[in-house]
Amino acid sequence: MSTPLTPPARALHRAGLIGALVTFACAVAFQILSAVHSDVHLQPTDAPLSPDAFLRPLNGSPDAVLLWMAFDTLFVVAYLTTFAAARALTVTRLLGTFSLAAMIAAGALDMVENAVLAVHAAQASVMEPVAAAPMTTLYVIAQLKTAAAATGIAFLALALPWRTRLLRAAIVAAGAFVLVTVAGVARPEQAALEALPILLLTGLLAAVFARRLRASAVAPAAVAEAA
Numbered sequence: 001m002s003t004p005l006t007p008p009a010r011a012l013h014r015a016g017l018i019g020a021l022v023t024f025a026c027a028v029a030f031q032i033l034s035a036v037h038s039d040v041h042l043q044p045t046d047a048p049l050s051p052d053a054f055l056r057p058l059n060g061s062p063d064a065v066l067l068w069m070a071f072d073t074l075f076v077v078a079y080l081t082t083f084a085a086a087r088a089l090t091v092t093r094l095l096g097t098f099s100l101a102a103m104i105a106a107g108a109l110d111m112v113e114n115a116v117l118a119v120h121a122a123q124a125s126v127m128e129p130v131a132a133a134p135m136t137t138l139y140v141i142a143q144l145k146t147a148a149a150a151t152g153i154a155f156l157a158l159a160l161p162w163r164t165r166l167l168r169a170a171i172v173a174a175g176a177f178v179l180v181t182v183a184g185v186a187r188p189e190q191a192a193l194e195a196l197p198i199l200l201l202t203g204l205l206a207a208v209f210a211r212r213l214r215a216s217a218v219a220p221a222a223v224a225e226a227a
Contacts, residue, residue: 005216009088013209013216016085020206022078027198029071037064042072043113043142044135051135058117062125069118076107076114079202086156086205089167095159102152109145113138143185150181153201166208173200 005013033040040057057065083103090096116138157174160167177197184194 017209019078019081020202024202026075062121065121069114080107090159091161092159099155106148170204
């Protein structure tokens with residue numbers, strides 16, 4: 001019989017479930033936005049891009065860039081919530097803490113990147129075309145963010161237990177994300193493949209949180225019937 005979750009633990013699991021579902025939805029939305037606005041890129045490392053190709057949508061489609069930034073901001077909040085809750089699933093709390101710390105670093109870098117792009121897009125939208133953007137800064141931020149995210153997910157894979165099929169599948173999805181991320185750094189044109197392991201990982205974590213919440217709700221009822 002599953003041990004009932006305490007009220008704070010239930011609240012944390014609910015937050016993790018909501019965060020995972022929102023992260024999943026944002027990952028799907030990114031694929032739609034990529035199809036509709038194929039010239040918009042969140043970072044200069046998304047594909048082999050010249051500075052002109054990266055800046056063109058800032059000047060030509062600033063509203064599309066701002067829409068990307070809005071979704072990406074929601075994505076950051078959602079995945080940080082998910083990983084904060086996922087720490088409660090880990091059996092090695094130290095590795096779970098390292099995972100969360102790395103994801104917080106990735107989220108902070110993501111928000112800095114969003115702020116830089118949003119300022120330039122807003123400037124192009126209401127004032128004048130952007131002649132240049134801090135490409136070196138954006139490139140460094142993108143590389144650091146990618147490394148932090150891969151590190152955070154790798155630590156989560158090491159910290160999760162193998163006790164259920166869902167958790168084992170989540171560990172495999174986390175490992176796949178790390179491998180795809182490393183491959184994307186070596187070959188930027190393959191970076192789009194990161195979406196699949198993100199969808200798998202967040203979907204599986206949502207299923208884990210949902211199952212634990214259901215099991216915790218059933219346990220007290222079973223005890224009451226036995227009494």
